[in-house]
Amino acid sequence: MTDLSMLDRLRAARVVPVVRTHSAAHAATGVAWLRDAGIRIFEITMTIPDAPALIRDLASDPDLLVGAGTVPDAATAEACLAGGARFIVAPWVDPALAAPCRAHGAGLLLGAVTPTEVRAALAAGADVVKIFPASSAGGPGHIKALCSVFPGVAFCPTGGIDAGNVAAYLAAGAAFVGMGGNLVDEKRIAAGDKAAILAAAQAILPA
DSSP: OOOHHHHHHHHHHOEEEEEOOSSHHHHHHHHHHHHHHTOOEEEEETTSTTHHHHHHHHHTSTTOEEEEESOOSHHHHHHHHHTTOOEEEESSOOGGGHHHHHHHTOEEEEEESSHHHHHHHHHTTOSEEEETTHHHHTHHHHHHHHHHHSTTOOEEEBSSOOTTTHHHHHHTTOSOEEEOTTTSOHHHHHTTOHHHHHHHHHHHSOO
């Protein structure tokens, strides 16, 4: 990761919202509400329609640190990085994503579950190893076990993260966590329930 302060910001945030909605409008609304709550870092997944355009719009705000998630290939990574994405995330190991990230000075998070996959992610250029799906792979205990054999590696567990287990994952050694539907709840966004989204954000923000 060229910008070392980026990893520091991710660690300080503790929780990175993983925005995965069926429409760009719902995603933008969710981001706006979470921004009102004080959150400044967002992962916008490529499963959102026209996600690169949304990233471009959000990245125009200098206060936000915006990344692209579920990035399927180098061409998509390049489009997101050109639009202002500062980090690229894939829930698998794809060495082709490293070159565009390095060219733009962006961070790379590659997915893994097993020790063999963690080594492959690091060899492929990952700055952070995303452990997905974290809950079904063993939860905080799995993160603790990985940290014992990979000291110094920054792990970001995602999948099944909620306000009730964030502290356990961090105590197990996670650098930070990714939280999707338990924070960016599309049903609540569609219903206009901003208060519920704000409450979810307050539950995970540092005291």
